[in-house]
Amino acid sequence: MGETSIEQMRISTSNVHSRWNMYFAIATPLLIASIVLLSKLGWYQRFALVILLGLPTLVFLLFVDPYSSEHAATASKSGYRGWCFAALSVVCLVAAAAINPSVVFMQFIVVPQLFIAFTYWPSLGVVTLMNCGFIGVAWMQSAVLYSGDITDAVVESVASVFFSGMIGIANDHLVEVNTHNIQLIERLQSQQEVIGHLSHEEGIAAERQRMAGEMHDTIAQSLTSMLALSRAALDEMEDDQDHELAAKHLRMISTIAKESLDDTRALIANSTPVALQKSGLRDALNRTLANTQLSGGIAYTLHVDEHLPVLPLALQVAVLRVVQEAATNIQKHSRAHHVNVELKRVPGDQGGQERLCLCIEDDGIGFDASTISEEQASTTGHGYGFIDMRRRVEGLSGRFSYSSSIGEGTHLLAVFPLQPESSVMVNGVAAA
Structure with a gap:
């Protein structure tokens, strides 16, 4: 110009x-x-x-x-x-x-x-x-x-x-x-x-941040699961306990490794997560929680509203990544025995816009949420998962919150706005 x-x-x-x-x-x-x-x-x-x-x-x-x-x-x-x-x-x-x-x-x-x-x-x-x-x-x-x-x-x-x-x-x-x-x-x-240069630099930084989040949500979590399963299988084989269970864990490691490889390729191509490509959102969530149960011994309950509208792909990815991150945090820190995940549609207040609510609860040791500052919440190990989950939710104009107290477990809530539905999902599959 x-x-x-x-x-x-x-x-x-x-x-x-x-x-x-x-x-x-x-x-x-x-x-x-x-x-x-x-x-x-x-x-x-x-x-x-x-x-x-x-x-x-x-x-x-x-x-x-x-x-x-x-x-x-x-x-x-x-x-x-x-x-x-x-x-x-x-x-x-x-x-x-x-x-x-x-x-x-x-x-x-x-x-x-x-x-x-x-x-x-x-x-x-x-x-x-x-x-x-x-x-x-x-x-x-x-x-x-x-x-x-x-x-x-x-x-x-x-x-x-x-x-x-x-x-x-x-x-x-x-x-x-x-x-x-x-x-x-x-x-x-x-x-x-100057503005174009700054925008270019900002785009590079945003892409790096996105890649870091994607790698943390996929590859890092898969490696964590593989590490836990390999240790369990190694203990079982060394102690001559249950070779069948060890073989099951080894097969699970092979499956997770294959999915991690596919996720890496999809990440490079900036494509849809492999878990969503192979099946619907419900099955992807179920598979994520099943991996957590096998690697960490944490039982789970999953409830997905059967009458959800067809969710945009970006929203499905955000829900899956939040659950994956939460599952990893629970496995690492919570010492929980059970986790409950619920995905449901909630009517808007006074006829307002409908919302999609994702609730994740565990019965672990919890922590004192009032003692965690924003700086601590953005550091790896203690709160990186929270800041990453919040970024994903707010990126879709949603709202993210968490609450916890010592000995009372942890409760996560992610609320997303829903567009007017044109069709519904039955067991995670779109239906007219």
Whole structure:
């Protein structure tokens, strides 16, 4: 956007200069022809007028305008070329006025050229010097300008300088506005580049955080389960207790390893969790809790409302990840014997939007929730699971809370807003 706008403004400025140059190229010969043809001078005087009046415009078009810059810091926008052009213009027009006083009309052409070649005050100074030259010529010749006396020459010159100043102010204002607009667009473009860079960095950080959460919810939890099962199987085989149970644990390790590999591939592809790809949400939850029971010896109860609406995939993933995280925390820290998971639909208050409630309770040792600060809740080992679960729930405009006390177990609650249902789920499968 910025580059395009700046380029358009530069093209617009170039078009304005092109139109001025076209005006100079057409008006100069026409005005010279009018002055020469209407005067009663000898041929050599007329020839001198043609040279004197045409030379400044020719020099301006060929050597001044192509090298002028609106951003020049000096008085002359084209450097020494501008000063040469100013001196040439004053000398030529004052000399031409000595031949024919009517050449004062050439100021309609030379004055705009001066304001293009110089900044405001230097160009106005050159115009003033030129008109002083006209007055000097009129005084020395005691000549008549337009059938008047020297007073008329002074009045006309003062008026010419005044109106030249008015024209110059307007031209300078347009240049300033154009330059200011270009600077603003360049500043905006620079800010947009900074914002784009910051957004890119923020996106990278968010993606890293997402990947860390996904790995924590999938691979880390699977490895934890595999570690517990492998230890149990190793103890059973070493103590010669129950080889059949050990074999069952080994098969479970193989299954979890396969799912972890699939989850890793899905994570790389940013796809749906394998557990949801193979079956519905209910079966995925049941399989997660069954792994916890086998690896940690924690019994579970799962209740999924049979009349749930079809849940968006993002919501299903969030529910599954929260249950996986909770199951891992319970296995690691709670010393619980039983966990109860309930997923149900709750009507909105006073006809409001329906909600999906996920309740997870265990009968473990619990902890004093009032002693855990937000900083502690965001650290690995004690509360990382809570902060990660809250992030997932709030990412879907939901609400997450937990409560616990020593010896009373832990209760987790995640509440998600539900869209108006178009169909329902029976045992985790969509039905019309």
